[in-house]
Amino acid sequence: MSTRVGVVTFPGSLDDRDACRAAQLAGGQPVPLWHGDADLRGVEAVILPGGFSYGDYLRCGAIARFAPVMAEIIPAARVGLPVLGICNGFQILCEAHLLPGALTRNAGRRFITRDIQIRVENAQTPWTRDYADGQELTVVLKSGEGAYVADEATLAGLAARGQILARYAGGNPNGSAGNVAGVVSEAGNVVGLMPHPEHAIDPLTGPSADGLGFFASVLSAVVAA
Amino acid sequence: MNDTVTAAAATPDRGQPYAALGLTDAEFARIGDILGRRPTDAELAIYSVMWSEHCSYKSSRRHLRQFAEKAPPTRVLLAGIGENAGVVDIGQGYAITFKIESHNHPSYVEPFQGAATGVGGIVRDILAMGARPIAVMDALRFGPADAPDTRRVLPGVVSGISFYGNCLGLPNIGGELAFDPCYAGNPLINALCVGVLRPAGLKHATATGPGNQVILFGSRTGPDGIGGASVLASASFGGRGEGAKRPSVQVGDPFMEKLLIECCLELFAADLVVGIQDLGAAGVACATTELAAGGKSGMSVRLDAVPLRDASLGPAEILMSESQERMMAIVTPDDVPAFLAICARWDVPATVIGEVTETGRLEMTWHGEPVVDIPPGSAADDGPVYDRPARRPASQDVLAADDPARLARPANGAGLQTDLLALLAVPEAASKTWVTEQYDRYVRGDTVLAMPHDAGVVRIDEETGLGIALATDGNGRYCLLDPYAGTQLALAEAYRNVAATGARPLAVTNCLNFGSPEDPAVMWQFTEAVRGLADGCQALGVPVTGGNVSFYNQTAAAAIHPTPVIGVLGVHDDVRRAVRSGLGPPGSALLLLGSTRLELGGSLWARTVHGHLGGRPPAVDLAAERSLAEVLVTAAERGLLAGAHDLSDGGLAVALAEACLASGTGAAVTLPGDPFTCLFSESAGRALVAVRPGAEAALTQLCAAAGVPAVALGTAGGDTLDVAGSFSVSLGELSSAHLDTLPVLFA
Numbered sequence: 009m010s011t012r013v014g015v016v017t018f019p020g021s022l023d024d025r026d027a028c029r030a031a032q033l034a035g036g037q038p039v040p041l042w043h044g045d046a047d048l049r050g051v052e053a054v055i056l057p058g059g060f061s062y063g064d065y066l067r068c069g070a071i072a073r074f075a076p077v078m079a080e081i082i083p084a085a086r087v088g089l090p091v092l093g094i095c096n097g098f099q100i101l102c103e104a105h106l107l108p109g110a111l112t113r114n115a116g117r118r119f120i121t122r123d124i125q126i127r128v129e130n131a132q133t134p135w136t137r138d139y140a141d142g143q144e145l146t147v148v149l150k151s152g153e154g155a156y157v158a159d160e161a162t163l164a165g166l167a168a169r170g171q172i173l174a175r176y177a178g179g180n181p182n183g184s185a186g187n188v189a190g191v192v193s194e195a196g197n198v199v200g201l202m203p204h205p206e207h208a209i210d211p212l213t214g215p216s217a218d219g220l221g222f223f224a225s226v227l228s229a230v231v232a233a
Numbered sequence: 234m235n236d237t238v239t240a241a242a243a244t245p246d247r248g249q250p251y252a253a254l255g256l257t258d259a260e261f262a263r264i265g266d267i268l269g270r271r272p273t274d275a276e277l278a279i280y281s282v283m284w285s286e287h288c289s290y291k292s293s294r295r296h297l298r299q300f301a302e303k304a305p306p307t308r309v310l311l312a313g314i315g316e317n318a319g320v321v322d323i324g325q326g327y328a329i330t331f332k333i334e335s336h337n338h339p340s341y342v343e344p345f346q347g348a349a350t351g352v353g354g355i356v357r358d359i360l361a362m363g364a365r366p367i368a369v370m371d372a373l374r375f376g377p378a379d380a381p382d383t384r385r386v387l388p389g390v391v392s393g394i395s396f397y398g399n400c401l402g403l404p405n406i407g408g409e410l411a412f413d414p415c416y417a418g419n420p421l422i423n424a425l426c427v428g429v430l431r432p433a434g435l436k437h438a439t440a441t442g443p444g445n446q447v448i449l450f451g452s453r454t455g456p457d458g459i460g461g462a463s464v465l466a467s468a469s470f471g472g473r474g475e476g477a478k479r480p481s482v483q484v485g486d487p488f489m490e491k492l493l494i495e496c497c498l499e500l501f502a503a504d505l506v507v508g509i510q511d512l513g514a515a516g517v518a519c520a521t522t523e524l525a526a527g528g529k530s531g532m533s534v535r536l537d538a539v540p541l542r543d544a545s546l547g548p549a550e551i552l553m554s555e556s557q558e559r560m561m562a563i564v565t566p567d568d569v570p571a572f573l574a575i576c577a578r579w580d581v582p583a584t585v586i587g588e589v590t591e592t593g594r595l596e597m598t599w600h601g602e603p604v605v606d607i608p609p610g611s612a613a614d615d616g617p618v619y620d621r622p623a624r625r626p627a628s629q630d631v632l633a634a635d636d637p638a639r640l641a642r643p644a645n646g647a648g649l650q651t652d653l654l655a656l657l658a659v660p661e662a663a664s665k666t667w668v669t670e671q672y673d674r675y676v677r678g679d680t681v682l683a684m685p686h687d688a689g690v691v692r693i694d695e696e697t698g699l700g701i702a703l704a705t706d707g708n709g710r711y712c713l714l715d716p717y718a719g720t721q722l723a724l725a726e727a728y729r730n731v732a733a734t735g736a737r738p739l740a741v742t743n744c745l746n747f748g749s750p751e752d753p754a755v756m757w758q759f760t761e762a763v764r765g766l767a768d769g770c771q772a773l774g775v776p777v778t779g780g781n782v783s784f785y786n787q788t789a790a791a792a793i794h795p796t797p798v799i800g801v802l803g804v805h806d807d808v809r810r811a812v813r814s815g816l817g818p819p820g821s822a823l824l825l826l827g828s829t830r831l832e833l834g835g836s837l838w839a840r841t842v843h844g845h846l847g848g849r850p851p852a853v854d855l856a857a858e859r860s861l862a863e864v865l866v867t868a869a870e871r872g873l874l875a876g877a878h879d880l881s882d883g884g885l886a887v888a889l890a891e892a893c894l895a896s897g898t899g900a901a902v903t904l905p906g907d908p909f910t911c912l913f914s915e916s917a918g919r920a921l922v923a924v925r926p927g928a929e930a931a932l933t934q935l936c937a938a939a940g941v942p943a944v945a946l947g948t949a950g951g952d953t954l955d956v957a958g959s960f961s962v963s964l965g966e967l968s969s970a971h972l973d974t975l976p977v978l979f980a
Contacts, residue, residue, distance in 0.1 A: 019580065020488050022402035026678040044578075060400045063488025116980075119395050119671050150673050152399075207675040212809060213692065214675065 010037045011227045014051035016081075016097075018043040018072045022059030023094065023206060030206040031055070034223035046076040052230045053090040053134070054081055056097025058150075058204055068111065068153050069099035078104060088233075090134040090226050091198045095151055098190070098200030107191055107200045108166065109158035115183025119152035123215035125177040126189045126203060130170050133192050134229030135199045138221040144177050145218035148207040156184040156191070156202065166191060173199055235548065236274040238603040245271050254281035260617055267611045275536075275597065275604040278549035279612050282515035283522055286784050289616030292750035293782045296760050299767035300777040307776050309739065311435055317358040317511065318428075319778020320435060321740045323804050325699050328432045330362040333372070333425040333705065333744045333800045335783035340422040343482040344389025348422050349397035350483040353490055353557050355426040356401060357511035360494055361560065363436035363501050364428030367677060368691050369398050371408040371424050372705045372744070372798045376417025378660035378978050383412070386420050388979055393485075394424070395671040400487035401494065404680045405672030406689025409705055409798075412660045416709075418788035423744040423781075423798050427703060429693055434501055438510040438520075440528035440563045443591045445507055447524075447532060448569070449517070450576055450583035451493050451559035455542035458483035458516070458555025489558040489581075496579040497560065505572045508563040518552040518612070520561040521587075525595050525609035528563075534587035534597040536604065548599045563589060623760045624753035632714055635847025637833035642909050646959035649886075649908055652842055653962070654970040656883045656913075657890055659841045663974035664894075685895060686814040687730040687879055690805065700808035702736035704801055706881075707746075709794030710835035711850035716758040719835075720765035720797045721853045725917055727801035728773055729879045732862035733920055735812045735869025736803030741770055743780035743799050748792020750784045758795035759784075766797060772855040775801065810869055815896035817875025817923030819950035823900060825885065826936060826943050827861055827919030831910045837883040838913040857918040860939045865920060873932045876923035886912040888921050890967050893954050899964055902947035903957040912956075923949055 013031040015038055017024045028038035039051050048054070062071040072078070078100075085091045085106050093101040101107040114120060125146055128139045139145070158166070163186050166172055173190035180187050182202075190201035205219025241247075251261040254277065264272050264280050272280065282288060290297065300314055311328055312320035318332035336351025352369060359366045371394055375383045398405055403426070440447065500506050508528060510520045517539065525532040536548045546554070564572050569585065576583035590596070595612075597605035643649045656662055665684060674683040681700060682690035688704040706726040712719030724741070731738045743766060748755040770777055786793045805811055816823060833839050834848030868874050876896065880888045885904075893899055904911040924932050936943035947957075955961040 020400070020491055022491075022676050026676070029678055059402065060488060060491070063400065063486070063491075065488070118392070119399060119673075121670050121673055121675065148675050150399075150675060204675065207678060209678075213678055213680055 010035055011053065011230045012037050012039050012051040013226065014039045014041045014048060014054040016041045016043060016054065016056050016077055018061035018075060020059055020061045020063055021057050023204065024057040026206040027055045027057040027094065030209050030220065030223045033209055034220055034227060036223065036227050041077055043075040043077050046080050048080050048084065053226045056093040056100050058095035058097060061096055061100065069096060069103040072100045073104040082106065085198050088197050090229060092135050092222065093200040094204055094206065095202055098202055101198060101200045106198045107193055108162055109156055109191065111153050112155045112157050113153050114155055120181060121150040122181055124149045124181055124203060126174045127177040128174050129172045130192055133173065133196055133199050134226050135222050136173065136225055137229055138225040146208060146216040147203045147205050147219050148214060149181055149203040151202060154182045154184065154202045156188040158185055169194060173201065235599055235602060235604060238273055238606050241273045242270045247271065249277055251277060255285055256281055260284060268607060273604050275548040275552055276607055278552045279518040279522065279605065279607065282518050282553055283612040284616045288515050288519060290782055291617045291619050292621050292784060294618050295620060296763045299763055303767040303771045304776045305771050305774045310776060310778060311432055312362065313778050316779065317361045317438060319740060319742060320362055321778060322432055323701065325694060325697060326431060327693055327699065328430050328435065329427060329701055329802060330359055330364045330430065331425065331427040331742055331802055332358055332779050333423050333742045333798060334781040335744050335746060336422050336424060337420065337746065337783050337786055339482045340390055341386065341420055344386045345393040346482050346484050348390040348393035349485040350557055351422050351424045352394055352397040353485045353487065354513045355424045356490065357513065357560065359426045359428035360497050361436065361438065361509050361511040362428065362430065363434045364430035365498055366403055366426050366428045366494065368406045368427050368689060369403045369425060370406055370689060370703060370705055372707060373409065374411045374413065374416045374421035374796065376412065377414055378412045380417060382417065384979065390422055391668050391671055397485055397487045399673045401491050402676045404674045404676050404683065406674060406680055406683040406691060407704065409707065410665050410668055413709060413794065415793045419786040419793050421746050421786065421796060425705060425800055436506060436509050438523050438527045439508040440524035440530055440532055440589045442507060442565065443530065443589050444566060445589040446564050446566055446569050446585050447534060447587040447589065448562045448564055448572060448583055449539060449559060449586045450562065450581055452486060452489050452556055453540045453542040453582060454551055454554050454556045456546060456550060456554060459550055459553045483555045483557050485557050492579045492581050493558055493560065496576055496581045499575050500572060503571060503575065505564060505568045506562050507565060510561050512559040512561060514555060516552065516554045516556065521595055522609045522613040524561060524563065526613035528589065531590035531592035531594045532587055533590050536597050536599050538584055538586040540582055540584050548604050621750050621756045622753045623756035625757045626754040632847050633849055637836065637839040637845055637848045638831060640839060640843045640845055649912060650960035650962055652838065653886045653890065654966065656837055656841050656887055657967060657970040658974050660974055662837060662883055662887055664972045665975065666972065667975040667979060681808045681811050682734060682813065687733040688736065690734055690808055690811050692808045698807035698809050700805040702731045702734045702803040702805060704730035705798055706730065707796050707798035709796040710840065710846055712762065712795040712797065713846065714835050714848065714850045716761035716795050717765035718850050718853050720762040721769040721855065722850060722917055723797055724766060724769045724799045725853065725855065725858045726881050727799045728775065728858060728862060729920065731801045731803035732865040733812065733877045733879045735810055735866055736805045737866050738775050738801050738803045738862060740778045740802045741775050741799060742778060743797060745782045746786050746793065746796040746798065747784055748787035752792065755792050762795055762797045769855060773859060810872060812869045812874045812877045814878045814892065815876040816892045816898050816900055816949035817896065819898055820926065821875045821923040821949040822929050823902065823946040823949060824922050824924060824943050825919065825946050826864065826922060826941050828942050829906065829911060829914055829916045829919065832914050832916045836913065836915045851915050851917045854918055860941050861918050861920060864935050864939050864941050868932055868935060873925055873928040874922055875925050878921045880919040880921060884913050884915050889954060892921055893964060894967055894971060896949065898949050899951040899953045899955065900947055900949050901951065901955045905944045908959050
């Protein structure tokens, strides 16, 4: 019985299909979750995918965080449900205050698509336990509002408590504070990542297969839990 | 006071602003003959947009017939010219629909929204065929890169395409970017979209079944884009909007279009759609006339039922509005509740505005009063057809006599290197990364190749590896020198680009960008180009499945170079065997396929080093192009190639440098003849290939059997491009020449 991994579709979500494919390829069972249904359908982990939910109206993720499905995800996350927010999903988790900080416009004021290297700083989360601390991955960055911001005190605290999930290696592509590419909640189960691991699961269609580990990790994490 | 049908019949002498709307005296008189009375304001609006050049193709139709007349036999064409987009069967139960279209004038007026809505429009054409859009491409042409106005237009256009395409979740898999003074006041923005469907799911723009309901869904209708298709003066239609200025550029909302896509696909899957049309140029006027004419039926519409963003709009304005993100469907009465429920689930506004009738007339009312009563075909199909005079200008002979062979050439290897670096750095040939990295290429997870490879390649079936390849190409310089040959060269280049990735070319789309059809010289260029394309497609065995004509790309007397942009679609049996542009791993043997002669007419070298445009373009040999393509496709199927790159602008010099940079490997090369000719001539029908170790004999045999000349050039490896006896240039130098140009100009 493979692990049920929920993937939410909001109006305007784009990389839901790719997240489902990644979860499937890793050995899990992807379960589509509709934004309008307050029903997690018994999943054991949830992915908020990339895209332009609600057209990025108001602020990226500002409207999605109020979707009926989020009314189920937020309390579940607070009691340990593994949640991965990718790109727009990361923005939604910040808006929902499940993660600290916020995402703003790239320093270059333009959308950029680029193959980039990130370094895993915390390989103890349910989404990264298949990696080693310090491991460098080649994944895809594609965003217009990917610059992570948080005040100095918050950043220092995150670093001290091991809440920096990953940093950009070999150059900061978008002006993120502290080169932060991803963060994890204090409890360790909610993860936000700006680059897209689901686009690095097969060298045929992406720069590497380095991203598959995110989706494999959670399967073993759930089994171990 | 509304101008009703009754009022029109009763007031035959009332003056109407038909000239300001772009209609000639003769055209206006013909409307009177068709109706047996003067048209109402609303009817006049319909004819003014539907009979505009953009919608009626009145200057081009008689020539475009050649595409059908000379069409090569094909068993795969499911929908062709005249439909929203061409559709071809690619096997394994899949069909592909694709088309390229222009949005030139709006993009000059308002670059961001003009380009954005250009993407939106072509995507809806694909959606209207019953397909899921899966990728986009764009071919862009601007004035000189360092001109102030280019700095106004280019970044806005690229942002607009990025904004709209990325938000829709469509990977941008390729295109072109060119610069030439002739496009300074007339940039060309040609957008392509490709979609996938099952053959049984093909939809047509036909309103059939009397009693079936007409549903308008998508965005509400506003005053944007009025005058987009025709000329709109400030003369009002007698409604309440006296002299109000209406913006003529449409405004796009890609989020609404994304919802519209998902909503339509659910409607199609639930089989709730009898016929469907997208609303583009000429909005409701176009959709209703085309659906009714297509169905050979009639239609009755309540214009006051159209959901509005601006309540002050009158019937004529509603008819002409080009508000974006709207579709019109024909739905059986029983299916209407299910249709509306799916739209509600996706938050897409949907309204029943009328029904199909048996009258053979398009009848529209405004608050109960008839304001339109016309035969729909008279607007949609039977518009004016002109036979514009075409006259070869005397200047062609002057151009042809200006032979670039007399231009001063580099005296030695150092000179050759200088010219190579100059070509690599020129905006037209320089790296386009600054532009292409603003586009999402990864979304949907099926993109196998995108920029800078020779064609965009997308996987269609994850199990079997079935996929498609697409390339767009155009060359205004060649076409100015000889529109017939230049068009065939563009076709050949796109065809060659598709084959270079290992895909078998299958079908063609085209966007024909020209100056004013009222200029006999432009009309000559146009007729030659169409003839060239029709003949070329026949010779290559790939039919034209659809496309677009954009006239009036000129400012005062200065027309653009004739610029047909040709898109070729090919099929990969297995995308895992797609061949990348590059030199392969170090040690790969490099071969040059095809024949080289001294051919500099319209070349990048002549333009860059001497500012010269003259002589004759390279010779066309379509039989040789077919043979070369056959070799490239077969070699890919048999896994013989580690890399392949077609030769085009800048000849072998640029192709070698690009391939080195793509692979991150240098090469040691010995040129097979006069170094200058080998490096900078732009003879067609050539490709640079890297052979897999051990496959050299097989490839040579393949070439010999096909009659394709193949000469050994050298070997990939090292970190310099070393041209024996001439020069040696480091990858670093190639890279700085190539990569910095656009960022320095536009960042």
